[in-house]
Amino acid sequence: MPSASQQIMRLGFGFAVSQALRVIIELGVPDLLAVGERSVDELAAATQSDADALYRVMRLLAPEGIFREVAPRHFELTEIGAVLRSDQPGPRDFVSMINSEAYLAFEQLLYSVRTGKPAFDKVFGSPRFDWLSEHPEQAALFQRAMVALSQGSNEAVAEACDFRPFTRIIDVGGGHGQLLSAILARNPHLSGVLFDLPSGVAAAHEGAGGDLPRTEFIAGDFFESVPSGDVYVIKKVVHDWDDGRAAAILRNCRKAMLPNGKVLVAETLVPPGDEPNQIKGIDVVMLAVTGGLERTEAQYASLFDAAGLRLERVIQTRGPISILEASPAYG
Known part of the structure; x- marks a missing residue:
């Protein structure tokens, strides 16, 4: 069993594994191994890389289950590594996204801990989403990463909610539109509105999240106002913002909603408790990159209260994501 010092050392080297994943994705190594094992020399020639350097990176990732060294300097792709191929829907875009500008911001985590402010703004000179609006390639990667990160959760949300009482659904900050697409497919009586910044609306228009029948596409700023409807779905948006900004989004939904919304x-x-959970890691990324946070049920209840809403219930889904249903706290 590793000693305490060895376990700490392994944790400290986590950045090396993370960046090594980004490198082999950018080089296209998983695609090259899709047809079977190859030597490092062949891989290096195909990727215009230094063979010895590439070997060292792949040797690092082999114990993590990405590759298997089947003979000296010969590797094959594992089942885990196969999800990094370009023809497979999976986390490759998320790995690339989180290990680029977000990674650079995270190096200044101490700044965020001392100030409570996002380090991203300090490193890049503007807030995360403002920066993305000025960098279309990175914004497109971000949208693809969100599609990958949402695998399974959109379907879980769509099937867990009863939308029969409603007629017009507003997907606030809906981005690529994958969630709205899943909901509309299950509820042919609904019309939809995909509401987001222009980059998100563009991704939805291009079909990044699937078919969107009966949908109106509206670009806007949810801190200013949102379209009118009787049910508002806000998935993985509120966590991007601190309490003041998050309450502003919810308050605008409260103002715009139809009766009985x-x-x-x-x-x-x-x-x-202190059991391992991925959301705790994402929470610290939110701290450094967007200034947002992941919340407990009690924290969401307080947030709704600040926005003139009342938490009615928490709907569990078949995935790790939950749905917090809120109604107006007053008439």
Whole structure:
């Protein structure tokens, strides 16, 4: 069993594995190994890389289950590594995204801990989403990464909610539109509105998230206003913002909703206790990159209260994501 010092050392080297994944994705190594094992020399020639350097990176990733060294300096792709191929829907875009500008911001995590402010703004000179609006290639990668990160969760949300009482659904910050597409496919009586910044609306228009029948595409700023409807779905948006900004989004939904309207916030709740959970890592990324946070159920209840809403119930899905259903707290 590793000693305490060895375990700490392994944790400290986590950045090396993360960046090594980004490098082999950018070089296209998983695609080259899709047809079978190859030597490092062949891979290096195909990727215009230094063979010895590439070997060292692949040797690092082999114990992590990405590759298998079947003979000296010969590797094959594992089942885990196969999800990094370009023809497979999976986390490759998320790995590339999180290990680029977000990674650089995270180096200044101490700044965020001392100030409570996002390090991204300090490193890049503007907030994360403002920066993305000025860098279309990175914005497109971000949208693809969100599609990858949302695998399974959009379907889980769509099937867990009963949309029969509603007629017009507003997907606030809907981005690529994958969630709205899943909901509309299950509820042919609904019309939809995909509401987001221009980059998100463009991704939805291009079909990044699937078919969007009966949908109106509206670009705008949810801190200013949102379109009118009787049910608002806000998935993985509220966690991007601090309490003041998050409450502003919810408050605008409260103002715009039709009578008997509902707000459905789909987020992964931070569980109690100290068991390992991916959401705790994402929470610290939110701290450094966007200034947002992952929240407990009690924290969401307080947030709704600040926006003139009342948490009615928490709907569990078949995935780790939950749906917090809120109604107006007053008439």
